[in-house]
Amino acid sequence: MAPPTTQQVLLSPAELSYLHTSLSLTPPIRPDGRTPSQFRPLIAETGILPGTNGSARICFADGTEAIVGIKAEMEKSRLGYQQSDEAESRDDDGEDTKRGSNDWLEVAVEVPGARDDDSTQIFLAAMLTEALLADREFTRRLWINRRFHWKIYVDILLLSQALSYPLPLLSLTTHLALLSTRLPKLKSELDEDPMFDDDWEASVYLYPRNSQGSYTRPPVTLLVMAVKDNIIFDPSKEELAVAEVVLAVSVGERAAGVASSMEIDSGKMRDLRLLAVRTIDPPSRLTPPGIPNTLNTATGGTAPTTEQAASQRETMHEEGVWQPPRGGAKRKLIAAMIQKVLEQGGVAEEVLDGLDAVELG
Structure with a gap:
């Protein structure tokens, strides 16, 4: 389970x-x-950092802001014994089979006022890395030939203090930065030493778009919470303070051509797939419980001992008295939350459509 989502919320029972x-x-x-x-209204722009292969900035309406810069570096691939034997294998077209490695991606998250080894930063970087690596298409895009590859460094900076859990903000900003990432055009062939075109105008996008407008996009991670049977997306700090279940759902898009070609309007349909799900420990579990009138001496109640109060508060459910959530979530509720993200015309598609409207710098 992930660390608590935000700092302690100063709200009364x-x-x-x-x-x-x-x-x-x-x-x-x-x-x-x-x-x-x-979702909260946001401002997004790309190409804001000079000297990077890709960059993006997103600012939410509540003032939280994040910047992502991406640098690409060519490295020589290290082949093991098994990989060196398999490297000679060819596919049906006679080209080397493209294989990726998890070491080709490095993500660093910096939160103001937090230590470099803070558990929240480590978890945020791990969640973003997990979503990108779960989509095997990403590492294959970094393959140059069987001797060389690109290594991607993703540096994420949260400019403002997080008023809510910053994972969706960082994920959407990383998504835009990857869409705007460009790599030098390769001029060499096969296993020759890589030679690239010096003209940056001839560079190619890491996620190129074809003429039909359909292309594979990086994954996104959305934050979903539930209160009883109500499913709520993009929760604020106050909403997280009373959340019963919080999930971080990573969603990716299948490669073009996988979806059925029988669809009349298939160009506008997205074939989404689930990449990862993480449970987040909500801060509502740390909030102080309310005191019912039967246990309050100011209202004529009887003040129990400490042991009695602890046992009674865990089992008492009185209307209008706040009780922190206890226990886990029902499987049916978790399945409904995931289905709400993946359904056709659902939230994930709306988010991806909104990000597509951002002009790539």
Whole structure:
């Protein structure tokens, strides 16, 4: 399980109970007035860092901002005994089989005010790396020939203090930075020493777009929470304070041509697939519980001993009294949260369509 999502939220038990009740309604009433599947407004731009192969910046409406810079470096591939034997194998077209390695990607996350070995930074980098490596298409794009490859360095900087869990912000910014990443055009052939075109205008995108407008995109990681049976996307700091279940869902897109060609409008359909799911420890488990009137001496109740109070609070569910969530989530609820992300015309498709509208610098 991942570390807690945010710092301790300074809300009273009465405020927590009010938020939990509002989010439990049908439909839920969110503090900022958004619908359950609506994301916060954002500003996005690419090509902002000179001297990088790709860069992007995203700023959410609440002021949280992140910048991602990507550098590519050519390295010589190290082949083991088994790999050296398999390297001679050819595919049906007579070309070397493209294989990738997890060592070809390095992700670093920097959060202001946090140590370099902070568990939150390490987990954020691991989640972003896991999603990219789970999509095997990414490492294959870094293959030059069986002797050389590209190594990608992804440096992520969170410019402002995170008001909510920053994983979706960092994932969307990394997605745009990878889309804008360009590599020098290769002029050599087969296993020759790589030679590249000096003209940067002739460089190629790491994720090129074809004339039909369909192309493979980097994966994205979305944050989903649930309060009772209500599924809410892109939760704010206050909403996470009363969340019962929080999931980080990584979604990728299958390579072009995998989807059925019988679709009339197949060019606009996305064949999404699940890459990774992580449970996030919500800060609601650390919030102070409310005291019901039966245990409050100020309202005529009886004050129990410490042991009695602890046992009674765990089993008491009184309307209007905040009780931190205990235990795990039902499998049916987790399956519904994942299905809500992957469904046709769902949130993941809306996010990818919105990112496609950003002009690549």
